[in-house]
Amino acid sequence: MKKKYTHEKTREVTIEPKKPLQAIMDNSPALISAKGQKEQEIIGRKQKKAELRKHQDHLEKLVATSTKELQSANEYLKSELEKCISAEQKLKEYADEIGDLYDHSPCGYHSLNKEGKFIRMNQTELSWLGYSRDEIIGKKTVPDLLTPEFRNLFKKNFSTLKKCGWIKDLELEMIRKDGSTFPVIFNVTTIEDSAGEFLSSRATIFDNTDRKRIEVELMEVKDSLEERVKERMIELDLSYDQLQIELAERWHREAVLQKNAEKLLKTQRIGKIGFIEWNINTGEMNWSNETYELYGVDSKMKPTLDLLSGLVHPDDLKDVQKHIDLAVRNKRNYNFDHRMIRRDNGKTIWVHLQAELVHDMEADSEYLLGSVVDITGRKRVEEALRASEKGLTDAQRIAKLGNWDLDFATNELKWSDEIYRIFELEPHEFVVTYEVFLSLVYPEDRDLVDEAFKSSVANKIPYDIIHRLLMKDGRIKYVNEKGETYYDDKGNPLRSIGTVQDITVRELAEKELVNYRERLEDLVKERTSALRTKNEELNKSKEALVSLLEDVNRSKTKLSDANVRLKELDHLKSMFIASMSHELRTPLNSILGFTGIILEGMTGRINREQKEQLARVYGSAKHLLELITEIIDISKVEAGKIETFVESFPFEPIVQGAMENMRALAEKKGLKLEIKIPKKIILKTDRKRFLQCLLNYLSNAIKFTEKGKIILSANLEGKSLKVIVHDTGIGIRKEDLSRLFQSFVQLDSLRLKKPLGTGLGLYLTKKMVVEILGGSVAVESDYGKGSRFSLKIPIEYNKNTCIKNTDQ
Amino acid sequence: MKKTLVIEDNEDNLELITFILEKHGYKILSAKSGKKGVEMALEKRPDFIVLDIQLPDMNGLQVLEKIRRFKDRGNIPIIAMTAAAMKGDKERLLSAGCNGYIEKPINATVVIAQIEEILKKTL
Secondary structure, three states: OHHHHHHHHHHHHHHHHHHHHHHHHHOOHHHHHHHHHHHHOOOOHHHHHHHHHHHHHHHHHHHHHHHHHHHHHHHHHHHHHHHHHHHHHHHHHHHHHHHHHHHHOOOEEEEEOOOOEEEEEOHHHHHHHOOOHHHHOOOOEOHHHEOHHHHHHHHHHHHHHHHHOEEEEEEEEEEOOOOOEEEEEEEEEEEEOOOOOEEEEEEEEEEOHHHHHHHHHHHHHHHHHHHHHHHHHHHHHHHHHHHHHHHHHHHHHHHHHHHHHHHHHHHHHHOOEEEEEEEOOOOOEEEOHHHHHHHOOOOOOOOOHHHHHHHEOHHHHHHHHHHHHHHHHHOOOEEEEEEEEOOOOOOEEEEEEEEEEEEEOOOOEEEEEEEEEEOHHHHHHHHHHHHHHHHHHHHHHHHOEEEEEEEOOOOEEEEOHHHHHHHOOOOOOOOOOHHHHHHHEOHHHHHHHHHHHHHHHHHOOOEEEEEEEEOOOOOEEEEEEEEEEEEOOOOOEEEEEEEEEEOHHHHHHHHHHHHHHHHHHHHHHHHHHHHHHHHHHHHHHHHHHHHHHHHHHHHHHHHHHHHHHHHHHHHHHHHHHHHHHHHHHHHHHHHHHHHHHHHHOOOOOOOHHHHHHHHHHHHHHHHHHHHHHHHHHHHHHHOOOOOOOEEEEEHHHHHHHHHHHHHHHHHHHOOEEEEEOOOOOEEEEEHHHHHHHHHHHHHHHHHOOOOOEEEEEEEEEOOEEEEEEEEOOOOOOHHHHOOOOOOOOOOHHHHOOOOOOOOOHHHHHHHHHHHHOOOEEEEEEEOOOEEEEEEEEEOEOOHHHOOOOOOO | OOEEEEEOOOHHHHHHHHHHHHHOOOEEEEEOOHHHHHHHHHHOOOOEEEEEOOOOOOOHHHHHHHHHOOOOOOOOOEEEEEOOOOOOHHHHHHHHOOOEEEEOOOOHHHHHHHHHHHHHHHO
16 A cells, blocks of 8 residues: 555656646747748749748757756756655655654554544554554544443533543543453544635544552552541540559659658658669769768769768778678678768768668669768767766766665665775676675764765755765775755655765865874975065165265266266366467567577677578477477367368368479479479369368378478379379378377377477368368388378368367 | 557567668667557558467457557558468458468568568558
8 A cells, every 4th residue: 555655656757747838849930930931832932932041040049948958957857857756765764663653652643534433543452452544544433442431421422522622531442343441541633624614533542541540459459448547547546545553643643752762861861861773783973962961972973882981980980981882792781880971071071871772673783872960969969878878987986975765665776986986896796786786885973974965855855974984994084075865745865965075185285284284384484584584685775876876977967067077177278278279389480580580680789690590490389389289279179179271272272272282392302393283273272271181191191201302192982082102201100090199199100200290280180170170191111211101081061071089 | 761660569579670670771769568559550640560370468450450440540550460370360360351461480581571572462
């Protein structure tokens, strides 16, 4: 069928190219005009022949051209034909492929015409239905192939298909040729002509058997699942109810437990009972709040065995460990008092620890459960009691005092241990009675004792007697017996209690004491009289001392008076000398004055001898005047009569002046004078005294220098000026240096020659420098080579540096 | 010839100074006490006065003071003469109103030169 279809198409194509060639031949205008020329042959044959030939030529040419055109057209057609053949080939291949796809696709395809008859059906659908193509095409309709219940459905849908142009996923059931059915899904589209008229329909059919089967299976599974869910729900409801009941019970139990736990905690708190739980297997430990509080441990700390052990009093640690070991090993309850040291304040407390080993089946662990109680108070009381009991016993022993208790009803006498000891009997050796007691009393005292006791009982007055005991070996003891009696409502004696104290030592001692006292009194008498004598002697010495002291005081007063007077006298002396000196000077002035006039020759000529002798008078008088002048000065200084006159002046002119003053004297001895001083120094001090000091040093230097030179040098030392007069004179021995500045010192070495000075010059200089100028003096010397006298004064006078009354 | 009043209680000294001054051409008037000196200074109208500072009846400074108070010739030159060669004397005397100052013991040649020097300044 495929081949036939192809062949028809090829023939149609080959016919068509012939048509244009015939048309050309039939409609040639040249041929038409040639036919008309035969009827006009009578007019001119020749002409016509020529024309004919012309036409013939023309025709031939035309034929040749046409032939050529025809040939090329033919070639073109040939090539076109070839193209068509190859295109047809390709088309055929596509058609084959499509046909194959159509026939063997996994779904069914069919097309229906206007009347609903099958016009096409693919192989797949045919094989599903079990029909041959011939049995279907043009013979059957779709409803013929559907089960009766789906035919109406299809018809309804088919009419809507014609309207809207498609049906999608329509589920139907088809009948095979053998009568069996199978579910399908229809998808249908319509094919219309250009006017929109329905031409045919095309349908795709899927075999729905598998899906249907799965659906059914799913439904079954779903049903069974729902069944099971229902069952489960019922079960759940049941168990929920059960749980609710259990839960309620548990809540109740827990509430009770909680209450009990609270009660327990409260009890523990009230009773100061701590709780300890120790898992022996894991070592884990729990403490109750009370335990923390008891041990003084911060509740944030994790309790451990180490922590606990650390808190146990070191002395008790071994005991505690031993008990815990025993409790664990022997699975025994354990009950023990020990001391702990509180962690917070380090105080020692006593605790009672009660522990029990518990086996927790569930956790398969062994617990040591324990309670701790602070029993410090109890322990203290116990100890106090013990101590007081011991104290009592000790006291009794030490005091040798026993107590007794007599029951009148039984006549039973109870003695404390000490009484046995006093009576030198073994304690509880036998039952003592009043009679036994009496038998031990010294025979002569028995009546007295008996009488005293009985009258005490009768008169209801306590008694207190001293009597003797007779020991087995004949020794006598003294005891002090005291007792009193208790009575019933009717006044009958019930019991007497009392004490016995061994006072033998005291009694004996008292007797001894009396002896001593007597002897002592004698001794005291002796000593007193001796003391009295001594005391009298002492008093005398004291009086002597006092009078001596008074003498001393008197002397002291006298001495200080004398001292004051002495100072006054010294002052007076200075005053006296000062004024006397003036009186001494006056006559000297006239001596010097007149001698001077005579020596000058103002009174007339004198001979040479007279002149020489008069010069001696003049010289001596001058020396005397110098002496007196210096004495006056010194006296004034010493009497404090000198007023300091401070002024500012340049240093250099003063030195020049002093040197000028001395020049004549120096030149007379052939000595050179040199000055080495810094310039422009301004001094502020007592100018005249300063000059006097310089002159003194210079004149001294000249006096004691025979050859060489005198140098006056000066230099600043801080705020002081140091002036040095350096000579090349005889110098001073070392041992004499210290005496130099004292008054009236004329060194022996100088005495050999005629006295050159007053012996007061250096003394006065020092006094002035120290006391008036506020400075100091010094001297250095090389014996035989020369001396250096220096003075050092403040550049600016300062009253505070002046030292008064030195060297007096 | 210049007229000089010497106020001096010590006869020797008076004689000495008189001798020296007369030798040099001065006319000498003398008083042996302060009181007398003041009177004479007023009455005799000397050209200048040589005044001893230590007098028996009154202090030389008091004499000086009295003379300076004269309405007439109160400014007469006065030369002090003293043995008190101690510091401060010169200044004290000069500030009190003395025109000059000579020291005892008097040296014949020196003293005239000193006096003439002082007078040259004041007269």
